Amino acid sequence: MTVTHATGRVLGDANLALLEAVQEVLLPGDDEMPPASRTGAARAVDAYLAERQALRAPILDALVAVRIAAARRGGAFEDLDEAARVAILQEVEASEPAAFDALLVQSYTGYYTDAGVQGALGVPSPLMPTGFPRATEGNLDPARLDRVRATARPWREA
Amino acid sequence: MAERADVLVIGAGASGAAAAWALARAGRRVVILEQGDWTDPATYPQHRTDWERFRQTTVNRDPNVRQLPEDYPVDVTDTPIDPLMFNAVGGSTIHWTGHFPRFRPSDFRVKTLDGVGDDWPIDYAELEPYYDRNDSNIGVTGLNGDPSNPPRSPRPYPSPALDATGEAFVRGLEALGWHWWPSDAAYVRAPHHPGRAACNGCGPCDLGCPIGAMSSAHVTYVPEAVKHGARVVTRARVREILVGSDGKAEGAAYYDRDGKLQVQRARTVIVGANGVGTPRLLLNSRSSRFPTGLANSSDQVGRNFMFHPVAIVRGVLPERIDSFEGPAGALLNSQEFYETDLSRGATRGYQLQLVRDSMPVGTALGRGAGKRLPWGRGHRAAHRDEFGHGLTIVVMAEDLPEAHNRVTLSTMADTHGIPAPKVSYTVSQNSRALLDHGIASATDLVRAAGAREVTVDPLARVAGWHLMGTARMGDDPATSVVDRWGRAHDVPNLFIVDGSIFVTSAPVNPTTTIQALALRTAEWLDAHFAEVAA
Ligand SMILES: Cc1cc2nc3c(=O)[nH]c(=O)nc-3n(C[C@H](O)[C@H](O)[C@H](O)COP(=O)(O)OP(=O)(O)OC[C@H]3O[C@@H](n4cnc5c(N)ncnc54)[C@H](O)[C@@H]3O)c2cc1C
Numbered sequence: 226m227t228v229t230h231a232t233g234r235v236l237g238d239a240n241l242a243l244l245e246a247v248q249e250v251l252l253p254g255d256d257e258m259p260p261a262s263r264t265g266a267a268r269a270v271d272a273y274l275a276e277r278q279a280l281r282a283p284i285l286d287a288l289v290a291v292r293i294a295a296a297r298r299g300g301a302f303e304d305l306d307e308a309a310r311v312a313i314l315q316e317v318e319a320s321e322p323a324a325f326d327a328l329l330v331q332s333y334t335g336y337y338t339d340a341g342v343q344g345a346l347g348v349p350s351p352l353m354p355t356g357f358p359r360a361t362e363g364n365l366d367p368a369r370l371d372r373v374r375a376t377a378r379p380w381r382e383a
Numbered sequence: 384m385a386e387r388a389d390v391l392v393i394g395a396g397a398s399g400a401a402a403a404w405a406l407a408r409a410g411r412r413v414v415i416l417e418q419g420d421w422t423d424p425a426t427y428p429q430h431r432t433d434w435e436r437f438r439q440t441t442v443n444r445d446p447n448v449r450q451l452p453e454d455y456p457v458d459v460t461d462t463p464i465d466p467l468m469f470n471a472v473g474g475s476t477i478h479w480t481g482h483f484p485r486f487r488p489s490d491f492r493v494k495t496l497d498g499v500g501d502d503w504p505i506d507y508a509e510l511e512p513y514y515d516r517n518d519s520n521i522g523v524t525g526l527n528g529d530p531s532n533p534p535r536s537p538r539p540y541p542s543p544a545l546d547a548t549g550e551a552f553v554r555g556l557e558a559l560g561w562h563w564w565p566s567d568a569a570y571v572r573a574p575h576h577p578g579r580a581a582c583n584g585c586g587p588c589d590l591g592c593p594i595g596a597m598s599s600a601h602v603t604y605v606p607e608a609v610k611h612g613a614r615v616v617t618r619a620r621v622r623e624i625l626v627g628s629d630g631k632a633e634g635a636a637y638y639d640r641d642g643k644l645q646v647q648r649a650r651t652v653i654v655g656a657n658g659v660g661t662p663r664l665l666l667n668s669r670s671s672r673f674p675t676g677l678a679n680s681s682d683q684v685g686r687n688f689m690f691h692p693v694a695i696v697r698g699v700l701p702e703r704i705d706s707f708e709g710p711a712g713a714l715l716n717s718q719e720f721y722e723t724d725l726s727r728g729a730t731r732g733y734q735l736q737l738v739r740d741s742m743p744v745g746t747a748l749g750r751g752a753g754k755r756l757p758w759g760r761g762h763r764a765a766h767r768d769e770f771g772h773g774l775t776i777v778v779m780a781e782d783l784p785e786a787h788n789r790v791t792l793s794t795m796a797d798t799h800g801i802p803a804p805k806v807s808y809t810v811s812q813n814s815r816a817l818l819d820h821g822i823a824s825a826t827d828l829v830r831a832a833g834a835r836e837v838t839v840d841p842l843a844r845v846a847g848w849h850l851m852g853t854a855r856m857g858d859d860p861a862t863s864v865v866d867r868w869g870r871a872h873d874v875p876n877l878f879i880v881d882g883s884i885f886v887t888s889a890p891v892n893p894t895t896t897i898q899a900l901a902l903r904t905a906e907w908l909d910a911h912f913a914e915v916a917a
Pocket of ligand 1: 393394395396397398399416417418419444467468469470471472473474475476478479480481482483589619620621622655656657658660661664712847848849850880881882892893894895897
């Protein structure tokens with residue numbers, strides 16, 4: 226089992242900034258949860274690209290599609306207001322579904338594997354060594370199964 | 384050339400490891416050839432913050448996704464279900480979730496009782512002592528007294544108290560008056576063998592247990608076999624089983640970790656390469672004497688392939704119950720619909736396996752029967768409403784053997800140029816009817832538990848966990864590959880111990896039965912060694 230830390234870089238600064246802006250729309254956060262920009266989500270996706278070649282084409286395609294759609298509106302994605310950004314992402318989602326899906330899956334993955342996000346959700350980060358001991362504590366009281374013992378169909382003799 | 388072994392075991396998974404342990408312990412010189420490597424639980428992903436991403440990469444359960452050097456590709460162009468496995472010391476038990484229900488007596492008499500499939504040449508009573516022995520060897524958690532199953536030996540560890548997820552399921556089960564029981568589960572609740580700690584409920588057992596609590600073969604039988612003198616050769620991919628002029632197996636030719644072809648000689652050979660790997664190996668072991676593949680005079684090698692077709696039903700509760708906590712797949716099960724009842728529109732039955740729900744990434748992506756959560760302003764609220772709220776039920780139908788469902792050789796090949804297996808499989812009408820009934824039942828159950836919303840995956844593609852039937856057992860050499868002891872009809876010193884030898888599949892997870900059969904075969908081989916190896 227090869228479990229290595231993803232640390233590489235594939236995206237240049239401009240693409241990384243665009244990815245951050247896109248993720249800000251995908252995962253804007255709220256009172257309880259940080260927006261993607263306050264997590265390591267974009268850098269995490271960049272690192273996944275370094276590790277998994279197959280992801281590069283779809284995600285770069287999605288970013289290019291975002292850039293072109295923004296340029297058609299006469300500007301850079303990062304400079305547009307939120308409504309325009311949302312409209313662009315909806316457009317790319319419809320026109321480049323596979324590429325957009327790859328971007329979304331990796332963005333969700335980067336976001337929800339961020340230690341701060343996990344902490345806000347009440348999940349130990351990392352899972353070990355804490356785990357969830359209460360899920361395996363105590364012993365089941367056999368009396369809980371009295372009804373089953375009394376009513377269950379027996380197995381068929383064979 | 385390596386020393387001739389008494390017993391060559393191919394595959395260090397659940398079955399091969401159990402057989403190797405039993406024979407090494409009996410004093411036989413055992414060599415295990417395993418195409419994968421050792422893995423160290425201390426390096427498993429759960430020790431890292433970004434553990435959940437490894438489901439998409441190197442620890443994915445699908446070899447076609449992982450594409451590690453030790454994996455072989457599986458041609459899945461003709462199956463709606465992907466066969467899943469792991470190739471390492473410990474085999475697919477590195478990935479499993481340890482749900483450990485036994486077959487019932489009726490599962491060995493399917494033809495007699497229901498007029499379909501075939502009867503096994505053995506019965507439950509013959510296997511029972513090996514089930515018990517296996518449970519105590521590897522460490523199993525459970526509760527005695529299930530009235531729907533024959534009594535069994537005291538469970539080594541007691542079932543834990545119901546957590547919030549268990550309570551929610553039981554609320555529904557009691558409202559409906561259905562059978563339920565805590566699952567026999569192959570994990571330990573106190574330190575067992577050295578290096579095995581008590582389960583701390585961390586959750587994603589399918590990524591490998593990071594503390595050895597799960598009773599996977601690489602922390603149970605393999606180290607014990609090694610203690611008794613077994614030699615494990617890793618990154619050793621067997622190309623073919625070699626047969627002498629007398630028609631007996633002589634050993635195997637394999638590629639070592641440097642890609643060099645080597646020969647391991649042996650007096651007897653045991654194959655435990657799983658329900659896809661074993662027929663692949665036999666079909667690749669062609670010779671002038673066995674032109675259609677080894678042990679295949681019946682033309683049954685690769686045929687009768689059975690999965691357990693699976694549907695997944697997920698209910699969403701209004702309240703968060705942290706249903707992601709605890710051993711992923713081994714919580715409760717309902718065997719209310721286990722035995723044949725023709726009023727359901729199908730013969731045989733299904734199990735409802737009540738399991739844990741997704742972690743944060745899985746929730747966002749809609750893993751299992753969940754739905755992909757929307758992006759944008761609505762995302763956070765959607766995640767909050769779903770995460771820890773889900774009740775997931777795996778509907779697992781008994782599959783019946785059908786000759787056209789089969790493993791053959793593909794035009795694809797692995798990194799050594801060995802032809803890959805191709806799985807050709809269709810879901811039968813009977814299995815479909817069982818799944819449909821199961822979906823309705825599981826929906827009733829989550830609704831009775833209080834679910835406000837229900838989503839369904841009617842046929843889970845990434846659910847080919849159980850691989851069975853492709854070298855089936857029988858008394859008649861014309862219609863089966865191995866006899867009642869797992870011994871090939873055509874090759875008297877060749878044995879098969881994995882799920883290939885299943886005659887029928889029952890509606891329950893297979894591994895306790897696989898390991899019981901492996902222990903039984905090993906004991907028989909040891910007792911008859913002089914005659915078999917002569
Ligand atoms: C995600 C997942 C969850 C599961 N959950 C459960 C569960 O809850 N309960 C249950 O009962 N079962 C479960 N299973 C199934 C269980 O893992 C298998 O039934 C069991 O491991 C089968 O044992 P085996 O020995 O037949 O094969 P495996 O454990 O698959 O071992 C076969 C071994 O043979 C090796 N091999 C194959 N070909 C060659 C070759 N040519 N040369 C050398 N080595 C070779 C492989 O590398 C592998 O290590 C699960 C499986 C998966 C994938």
